[in-house]
Amino acid sequence: xxxxxxxxxxxxxxxxxxxxxxxxxxxxxxxxxxxxxxxxxxxxxxxxxxxxxxxxxxxxxxxxxxxxxxxxxxxxxxxxxxxxxxxxxxxxxxxxxxxxxxxxxxxxxxxxxxxxxxxxxxxxxxxxxxxxxxxxxxxxxxxxxxxxxxxxxxxxxxxxxxxxxxxxxxxxxxxxxxxxxxxxxxxxxxxxxxxxxxxxxxxxxxxxxxxxxxxxxxxxxx
Amino acid sequence: xxxxxxxxxxxxxxxxxxxxxxxxxxxxxxxxxxxxxxxxxxxxxxxxxxxxxxxxxxxxxxxxxxxxxxxxxxxxxxxxxxxxxxxxxxxxxxxxxxxxxxxxxxxxxxxxxxxxxxxxxxxxxxxxxxxxxxxxxxxxxxxxxxxxxxxxxxxxxxxxxxxxxxxxxxxxxxxxxxxxxxxxxxxxxxxxxxxxxxxxxxxxxxxxxxxxxxxxxxxxxxxxxxxxxxxxxxxxxxxxxxxxxxxxxxxxxxxxxxxxxxxxxxxxxxxxxxxxxxxxxxxxxxxxxxxxxxxxxxxxxx
Numbered sequence: 001x002x003x004x005x006x007x008x009x010x011x012x013x014x015x016x017x018x019x020x021x022x023x024x025x026x027x028x029x030x031x032x033x034x035x036x037x038x039x040x041x042x043x044x045x046x047x048x049x050x051x052x053x054x055x056x057x058x059x060x061x062x063x064x065x066x067x068x069x070x071x072x073x074x075x076x077x078x079x080x081x082x083x084x085x086x087x088x089x090x091x092x093x094x095x096x097x098x099x100x101x102x103x104x105x106x107x108x109x110x111x112x113x114x115x116x117x118x119x120x121x122x123x124x125x126x127x128x129x130x131x132x133x134x135x136x137x138x139x140x141x142x143x144x145x146x147x148x149x150x151x152x153x154x155x156x157x158x159x160x161x162x163x164x165x166x167x168x169x170x171x172x173x174x175x176x177x178x179x180x181x182x183x184x185x186x187x188x189x190x191x192x193x194x195x196x197x198x199x200x201x202x203x204x205x206x207x208x209x210x211x212x213x214x215x216x217x218x219x220x221x222x
Numbered sequence: 223x224x225x226x227x228x229x230x231x232x233x234x235x236x237x238x239x240x241x242x243x244x245x246x247x248x249x250x251x252x253x254x255x256x257x258x259x260x261x262x263x264x265x266x267x268x269x270x271x272x273x274x275x276x277x278x279x280x281x282x283x284x285x286x287x288x289x290x291x292x293x294x295x296x297x298x299x300x301x302x303x304x305x306x307x308x309x310x311x312x313x314x315x316x317x318x319x320x321x322x323x324x325x326x327x328x329x330x331x332x333x334x335x336x337x338x339x340x341x342x343x344x345x346x347x348x349x350x351x352x353x354x355x356x357x358x359x360x361x362x363x364x365x366x367x368x369x370x371x372x373x374x375x376x377x378x379x380x381x382x383x384x385x386x387x388x389x390x391x392x393x394x395x396x397x398x399x400x401x402x403x404x405x406x407x408x409x410x411x412x413x414x415x416x417x418x419x420x421x422x423x424x425x426x427x428x429x430x431x432x433x434x435x436x437x438x439x440x441x442x443x444x445x446x447x448x449x450x451x452x453x454x455x456x457x458x459x460x461x462x463x464x465x466x467x468x469x470x471x472x473x474x475x476x477x478x479x480x481x482x483x484x485x486x487x488x489x490x491x492x493x494x495x496x497x498x499x500x501x502x503x504x505x506x507x508x509x510x511x512x513x514x515x516x517x518x519x520x521x522x523x524x
Contacts, residue, residue, distance in 0.1 A: 042228045045243045059474035060467055061434035068463050076460055077260045123226045133228040162336035169438040176338050183346040193343040197335045204334045
């Protein structure tokens, strides 16, 4: 019954998906937090840049960004991510870069809405004891904001997991790429479809349940 | 809120802000200068590559038909997904376990599966099991994938919309003797539609963005795949990406602006309950929060 699996590395493909997700999650968290910091900063130019970045990136399809990273960034601008001779590795790294850049816009918005849940008095108290902008953001506001945004960030992480499939557009050997090959070559269409769908349910369901539970526990009760 | 994070700048803060602005500006300028130099090296700045975009031919042969197909697929998907989503959303709130549980499983399943997988599967399904012509297949597959995914997202939107209405509405309807079905169709749904409008419009942005996936992976002739034929014709990779990017941003930005205008207007209006589901509410739509059976909240709006 499972003979359609022969000759395919399904687990390997899903492992690539997991790697893409994990690396892009770290990248987008760092870049997204920086962007959120810019968007609330006292420097008008940084605020403007943050706003422009979020509005542009959120409205462009991820497909456009990922395909551009291969045809534009790598081929025209020469950004080969230190793997100019290894095409596969280069595609993987470019996918991580694009996914991070895209997801960061959503992370930034989640964190910014988290900052808005911190009571005004907290920031006022921080300023009253003489903390600077970056100190009050780092020590007072962001730690509380992060606790409030675990559940929204979990949603972003789940969306990121699903978005890694778009990396198939530049030929990264992840789950969707393998599914396409298997659909074309194997007779059991339904079984192949169900297998990959199940794989994603297995990846996303525990993430959501676990982080939802953590988010509830960590949220500051007000 | 952001202004609460810092005082009105004094002389020293003002100097620091100016210094930071200059450093940041220099960094941005450096990036632009680098990009400009690279584009110059690869001759992407030559006027010949940009010229097609001011002639009617490039627009009429490539971009406008592509944009038309993008909009066609997106519009058709939302038109089919909306009633389907309403059915599943209402079914998920049914009093009968045998209706509620299967509807919940279906919705959570399709929300957890990437759209690309649904599109690829639909494509293969149409190839093997139907006699849809090979020209129409990509369009059918894209719409099918988008409908399956977005119907389940909209089901959650509908559910959240109905649950956001005050309990008194249902109670009053029961008190005047309406049945459950009558309460839903003549009291709750009409009010919920108003509540959901901004959320539905912002879901359109997601649908428009996802059509591009069909262009690249399924050769559906929408904006992204007409970009590649255009770039193959004029050899203008970077200019074509910039123009297509601007088109997408303009289209989606218009939709986002419309959604938030709608949201503000509905919040202000005196009629209705003052409840509105905005774009951000959908992003954070989590089954656990809306009081669902089980579910992971599958990142609705990205």
